[in-house]
Amino acid sequence: MVNEKIKISTRNLNVYYGVKQALFDINLDLFEKKVTALIGPSGCGKSTFIRCLNRMNDVIDICKVEGSIKVDGEEINGKEIDVNVVRERIGMVFQKPNPFPKSIYDNIAYGPRIHGLANNQDDLDRIVENSLKKAALWEEVKDRLNQPGTGLSGGQQQRLCIARAISINPEVILMDEPCSALDPIATAKIEELIDELKKSYTIVIVTHSMSQAARVSQNTGFFHLGKLLEFNLTEKIFKNPDNKMTQDYITGRFG
């Protein structure tokens, strides 16, 4: 962990929903081009935490985020920061696949279009093709790009959403339980994909599956009741955790 570059670091991050505090003083460093898994029982604040990283909590009126979030040493938490630029750099994939009710092509082309990433139609075609290839979906959909994205299977839809997220070439991809709505085969495909994607992107994944965290991640953080109890190399967390609670959760004694 010593020689790795820190991509995102949070310091004293506190989040409140109205008067209820959801996160307490989170200090966490995410390393570049690594997969970081966040585990913990439901309602412990994992999702709240990753939604802070691309300012998605701004959408919730009563949500207040305090503290420092730095991406490449640059503060992104603050009223004066342009959230759209933050979200352009830090993409997100949600728990339930949420393709737009448009064609497969338009689903991918939407991001590049609004950010003006393509100079012409050929450019756009290339971006769409590359994004779908990176998301391992190209072979399955190349003949039906004009059909609605909502007509794909659940696993394909989720890969479409991943392709959509990488279409604008973000630096970080946040994944909020990306496999919880998928069957084991689709899950295996997404996990393979994550392995492939970490070569180019920093990935943060929230998951309820211990085995998934163990399989795909290099670092793991354990959240409990809004606090980060332990953060370490995945191997260390799963084999020999420092914290008793972590041990209990991983071995299934509570959760």
Place this chain on the structure above:
Amino acid sequence: MNKTSEVALTLSDDIDQVHKGNFPRDIPEDRRRFSDFQLKIYDEQIAQKKIISEFNWPFLFNADSREPEIAGVGASLMGSFFTLIVCLLLSFPLGILAAIYLEEFAPKNKITEIIEVNVNNLAAVPSIVFGLLGLGVFLNYFYLPRSTPLVGGLVLALMTLPRIIIPCRAALKAVPPSIREGALALGASKVQTVMHNVVPLAMPGTLSGTIIGLSQALGETAPLLLIGMVAFINVVPSTPFDPSAVLPVQVYLWSESAERGFVEKTSATIIILIFFLAFMNSFAIYLRNKFEKRWS
């Protein structure tokens, strides 16, 4: 000159009714609306097969008249058309923009709350109150031309606005939050998210709400009586600034007339009105089915 040519004339209203068997001919002459002399001529014409019945096309194109045999709905059809156009052009864009603002952008505070309550209340205000407002504001304050589709359309637009805003807001609310999150997470601004992804999904519901609102406006009578659209107008209007009647008001006018012939005209007008309403409502259903897209 000095030429013989054939002309077709309409039967006078009373003889028309005799022809249709609505007036009995065996009561004494002084208690009938037609004389023995008229009857004699009628019988002669019948004997020569000079009296024929045919479809009354002029009814669709003529303006109103005191004589039922030549009165038509042409003027009120044009009047209704202009009124609805004015109403649509005003209420549709205003209604949709208001709904989008209230649902997506308005800060949640006391003022917004008051506006929301008022919009909902406006939908329940009796339509004649809008007529009074039109009379007081558009006619007596702004001096807009009386009895015209322009003023009629303005009044109906006020009435239709809440009926567009409410279904449009409901349609916007029904768009799943996951779609908004998907767009926002791609770095789309709030306006881009709403305009590109939310509004298109809300369109079917909004369009059918608009058409239902417009068909209500088409059948509206009370507010138009107060702004003078009840006047007797015997020319077909050519612009929204000409005095005119509308279909439901025409029904109201004719149903009050003494001549027996207007009974049939009233029924015919009602059939035309109902045909238009049925057509508009089917169109609303068609639009909803056409644009409705399933999403998970």
